[in-house]
Amino acid sequence: MTPPSVNLAIALLHYPVYNKHGETVTTALTNLDLHDIARASKTFGLDRFYIVTPSADQRTLAQRIAGHWQEGWGADYNKDRKAALDIVRICDKLKTAVAEFQSGFSAPVRTIITGATQRSGSIGFDQLRQMLQTDLGQPYLLLLGTGWGLTEECFASADHILAPIAGAGTYNHLSVRSAAAIMLDRLRGTR
Amino acid sequence: MTPPSVNLAIALLHYPVYNKHGETVTTALTNLDLHDIARASKTFGLDRFYIVTPSADQRTLAQRIAGHWQEGWGADYNKDRKAALDIVRICDKLKTAVAEFQSGFSAPVRTIITGATQRSGSIGFDQLRQMLQTDLGQPYLLLLGTGWGLTEECFASADHILAPIAGAGTYNHLSVRSAAAIMLDRLRGTR
Numbered sequence: 001m002t003p004p005s006v007n008l009a010i011a012l013l014h015y016p017v018y019n020k021h022g023e024t025v026t027t028a029l030t031n032l033d034l035h036d037i038a039r040a041s042k043t044f045g046l047d048r049f050y051i052v053t054p055s056a057d058q059r060t061l062a063q064r065i066a067g068h069w070q071e072g073w074g075a076d077y078n079k080d081r082k083a084a085l086d087i088v089r090i091c092d093k094l095k096t097a098v099a100e101f102q103s104g105f106s107a108p109v110r111t112i113i114t115g116a117t118q119r120s121g122s123i124g125f126d127q128l129r130q131m132l133q134t135d136l137g138q139p140y141l142l143l144l145g146t147g148w149g150l151t152e153e154c155f156a157s158a159d160h161i162l163a164p165i166a167g168a169g170t171y172n173h174l175s176v177r178s179a180a181a182i183m184l185d186r187l188r189g190t191r
Numbered sequence: 192m193t194p195p196s197v198n199l200a201i202a203l204l205h206y207p208v209y210n211k212h213g214e215t216v217t218t219a220l221t222n223l224d225l226h227d228i229a230r231a232s233k234t235f236g237l238d239r240f241y242i243v244t245p246s247a248d249q250r251t252l253a254q255r256i257a258g259h260w261q262e263g264w265g266a267d268y269n270k271d272r273k274a275a276l277d278i279v280r281i282c283d284k285l286k287t288a289v290a291e292f293q294s295g296f297s298a299p300v301r302t303i304i305t306g307a308t309q310r311s312g313s314i315g316f317d318q319l320r321q322m323l324q325t326d327l328g329q330p331y332l333l334l335l336g337t338g339w340g341l342t343e344e345c346f347a348s349a350d351h352i353l354a355p356i357a358g359a360g361t362y363n364h365l366s367v368r369s370a371a372a373i374m375l376d377r378l379r380g381t382r
Contacts, residue, residue, distance in 0.1 A: 036368060
């Protein structure tokens with residue numbers, strides 16, 4: 001398999017994330033997270049999208065969804081879908097995703113965490129876009145959370161925090177699929 | 192009910208659109224189109240998102256999905272979801288959506304159509320963003336297609352054609368949910 005060569009990749013984490021009550025949980029895989037984020041990642045030129053879940057059952061399910069379009073009748077039915085799902089890698093934990101992404105680069109992978117709230121020390125989208133363009137040999141892994149967002153421990157251990165997407169008012173409840181699409185456009189889109 | 196007051200709204204059309212074979216069809220409603228585009232529209236300050244389908248059964252289904260979060264136990268369970276779905280209006284045809292949107296404005300509604308291919312005479316995102324900011328009394332209805340895209344007749348009868356979202360290469364297969372999110376960010380996002 002070809003190692004990753006594009007210096008931005010996405011990891012969608014299903015653990016450790018908060019549920020509605022602020023408890024740390026493992027969320028279930030959402031079929032369309034896999035499809036939508038794979039298609040958006042591929043559209044914006046990424047060659048890796050990691051689905052991360054500690055549940056073996058959920059990894060099997062993710063593999064089956066991706067596999068249907070890669071090898072099943074779906075591969076013939078929709079070749080564009082296959083091209084997008086070819087960049088998906090299913091991992092048990094973040095460390096595994098980082099190691100796979102690392103295989104394409106000599107500089108250590110840096111993680112970038114995102115959430116819906118403004119935090120001190122965040123970097124902006126323009127700044128990160130610039131960082132991505134300036135050093136193509138520096139890999140950045142963008143961490144996205146499911147459920148009610150990644151836990152505080154994740155924020156403490158990430159290398160960078162990316163500013164939240166600002167909407168037009170106080171309401172800010174994008175799905176992770178929509179947020180991923182906007183982030184990719186801001187970081188790699190052409191106008 | 193409060194009439195619309197924001198000069199941009201989205202209409203998601205389930206007819207007339209192409210299927211994979213280039214035939215004109217009515218597509219089935221996708222649950223997450225309704226949720227994701229409503230949440231993104233609300234986040235970027237829109238107060239109308241029209242779901243348009245000629246199928247009475249499908250309109251009933253759309254109403255049931257939206258209604259669950261507006262009036263059912265979902266309304267209590269997730270108030271943010273309710274706020275997003277409050278802007279959804281379900282219509283039988285585009286004309287009905289235009290008329291409802293028109294009720295908030297004296298200037299005639301102008302339609303803007305979008306697709307994945309570059310066409311001559313398209314306006315760019317920056318230009319439309321400027322148009323939206325310059326004349327708050329001029330309503331624009333952004334038409335999004337499901338399936339394999341809106342038919343040529345739709346392109347011929349729209350007032351404006353918006354340039355496609357450019358990715359990083361030749362692959363360009365965003366879901367309509369992802370495309371809507373990116374468009375809203377480009378037209379109304381704050382950096």
